[in-house]
Amino acid sequence: MAAQKKDVLILVLIATFSGLLLSGTYILTKKDIAKAKIEKQKKALKAVMPFLGNNPYEKIVYKYQENTINIFTVTENENFLGAALELKTKKGYSGWIVFYLGVDADGKVTGMYITESKETPGLGDKAKDKKWWGQFVGKSKEDFIFKVEKDKGDVVSITASTITSRAITNASDQGLDLYKDFLANGAKTNVVEAQDGKK
Amino acid sequence: MDSFIYLILISINAIFVSNIVFAQFLGICPYMGVSKKIDTALGMGMAVVFVMTLSNAITYMIQIFILEPYDIGFLKTISFILVIASLVQFVEIFMKKKMNVLYQSLGIYLPLITTNCAILGVALLAIQNEYNFIQSIVFSISSGIGFILALVLFAGIRERLEYAQMPAALKGTPVALVSAAIISLAFMGFSGLVKL
Amino acid sequence: MVKNNENDNEKTKAKTKDRDPLPKIYADGLWNSNPVLIMLLGLCPALAVTSSGLNGLAMGVATIFVLVMANLAVSILRGIIPAKMRIPSFIVIIATFVTVIDLLMEAYANDLHGQLGIFIPLIVVNCIILGRAEAFAYKKSVWKSFNDGLAMGVGFTLALVAMGVIREIFGNNSVFGYNIFGEDFNNVLFMILPPGAFLTLGYLLALSHYINNKRAERKKA
Numbered sequence: 001m002a003a004q005k006k007d008v009l010i011l012v013l014i015a016t017f018s019g020l021l022l023s024g025t026y027i028l029t030k031k032d033i034a035k036a037k038i039e040k041q042k043k044a045l046k047a048v049m050p051f052l053g054n055n056p057y058e059k060i061v062y063k064y065q066e067n068t069i070n071i072f073t074v075t076e077n078e079n080f081l082g083a084a085l086e087l088k089t090k091k092g093y094s095g096w097i098v099f100y101l102g103v104d105a106d107g108k109v110t111g112m113y114i115t116e117s118k119e120t121p122g123l124g125d126k127a128k129d130k131k132w133w134g135q136f137v138g139k140s141k142e143d144f145i146f147k148v149e150k151d152k153g154d155v156v157s158i159t160a161s162t163i164t165s166r167a168i169t170n171a172s173d174q175g176l177d178l179y180k181d182f183l184a185n186g187a188k189t190n191v192v193e194a195q196d197g198k199k
Numbered sequence: 200m201d202s203f204i205y206l207i208l209i210s211i212n213a214i215f216v217s218n219i220v221f222a223q224f225l226g227i228c229p230y231m232g233v234s235k236k237i238d239t240a241l242g243m244g245m246a247v248v249f250v251m252t253l254s255n256a257i258t259y260m261i262q263i264f265i266l267e268p269y270d271i272g273f274l275k276t277i278s279f280i281l282v283i284a285s286l287v288q289f290v291e292i293f294m295k296k297k298m299n300v301l302y303q304s305l306g307i308y309l310p311l312i313t314t315n316c317a318i319l320g321v322a323l324l325a326i327q328n329e330y331n332f333i334q335s336i337v338f339s340i341s342s343g344i345g346f347i348l349a350l351v352l353f354a355g356i357r358e359r360l361e362y363a364q365m366p367a368a369l370k371g372t373p374v375a376l377v378s379a380a381i382i383s384l385a386f387m388g389f390s391g392l393v394k395l
Numbered sequence: 396m397v398k399n400n401e402n403d404n405e406k407t408k409a410k411t412k413d414r415d416p417l418p419k420i421y422a423d424g425l426w427n428s429n430p431v432l433i434m435l436l437g438l439c440p441a442l443a444v445t446s447s448g449l450n451g452l453a454m455g456v457a458t459i460f461v462l463v464m465a466n467l468a469v470s471i472l473r474g475i476i477p478a479k480m481r482i483p484s485f486i487v488i489i490a491t492f493v494t495v496i497d498l499l500m501e502a503y504a505n506d507l508h509g510q511l512g513i514f515i516p517l518i519v520v521n522c523i524i525l526g527r528a529e530a531f532a533y534k535k536s537v538w539k540s541f542n543d544g545l546a547m548g549v550g551f552t553l554a555l556v557a558m559g560v561i562r563e564i565f566g567n568n569s570v571f572g573y574n575i576f577g578e579d580f581n582n583v584l585f586m587i588l589p590p591g592a593f594l595t596l597g598y599l600l601a602l603s604h605y606i607n608n609k610r611a612e613r614k615k616a
Contacts, residue, residue, distance in 0.1 A: 007477040014484050018491035025495045026273045032502035040505060094217065116509065121446060122584040163391060222589055224443035228522055273498060276516040277490035284486055314520040316439040323513045368605035372435060376597030384590040
């Protein structure tokens, strides 16, 4: 019995030691992990919002119908310049696609930046190329149908990657509807949580 | 009705479109070792489905009730693998007592289920895909079925390959992998089958 | 109980010659018992993350870290880890180091961390690590275990980089991101997709079999 007790004690000791090592590492890396996430986000925001410049941006969590999304608004001297919408879709070929869609104050798309995607390299992965998403730039829902050609829209799909193209296009379409609602509500209401993000 | 259809879509996706062996590369190790005979392959497959589903249920609850609320997500890997290891122990003890024949034929491969990337992989994927509990269970059972499908398909081919003529360098695992490449290619034909 | 074991160890050490000189450890890890090519362990990551040379290298380095640290820990603790509890102990130790490297990568190599995805936590079920802990580190000295971990890890990395580079050259027209054949090369997309992974590994294994067979023939002659 003593031997068994000793065995269990040793296992507990090992577990305790590993617990300490893990917690220690976690505490040490917590800040840097958060920093890395913010850097990644900043990179995306800069890429999709050419009007960002040195202006501060504000993260607004906006609720529309049953969805909440993050909208990053940019103002310069009290003028609303535009925003970046953080959009997610699960309808890609494989897993989640997370991307940012930049829009100006008139609802025209200013850029797209995909931060997370596990789409097929060489096929759906080409969505990251400006050659593909460039077709969205300068367009708004008034003059452009945000659906793929197969769905009677104006968006040219990536060759052999209708699924990825459709997923991103539809997510953008919904995002733009939400943005319209956001603008109509004075670009401020329905705020769930506001968080300042300065450069 | 909508969510029920979604469940069916999840299972078709897990078995064919994103088959865990041919598309996600999980569960290859035992695959190469066990799949030489169809009956052992089936027995192994069943054990895997059982462990996979049960462990998925438990790890899901750990994630929802312990890891997330207390923000200790970094303990995910260690807690999940310990759950799986313990489950395999229990299954082993149970099989030894009640299903001794199968236990003997599986031999060393039973404890090896612990290190089967498929089990931990599916547990992690279920969380990553943000499924709810029922969807998670359906996902793991279907992934397990996909695994059995892959294993049995393979066992059949390997039994035949034993008698085929080929250069010495290719005999054994190399040609098995080349066959896997062809099957994987065939499975790619399922893409687009399911609009999740 | 522990004292008796120590006496026995001393006696056996005095009798047998050093069966694991460093050169042998490295020859084994890098080629003769290469974890991927000969022992057929760690195939899951070998197939999954080798769509580019850089990803293969990153995975290899992460695995080296876990292998070396786990071997060290198991070897240092081998006197007190009871035989009956050794597998759970190994698992706890390995999982700890896997989580450490996971956190480190998330903080300092975020892009690679995203590329490797769930295969970082899956290092814990990489049969190589558990295998070496059981077969080597639990029985041998700290210094030897450290080297064995390093040797096996480097062998693993070499195999992964080889696969990654081959697949990347044909599938993406690049090596570690650098373009090779110019703009007009028709990428063989197949190579960076799942079937290509199986095929590349299959032929890499065949190549290593061929080389070893030739060496065996030459030795006989």
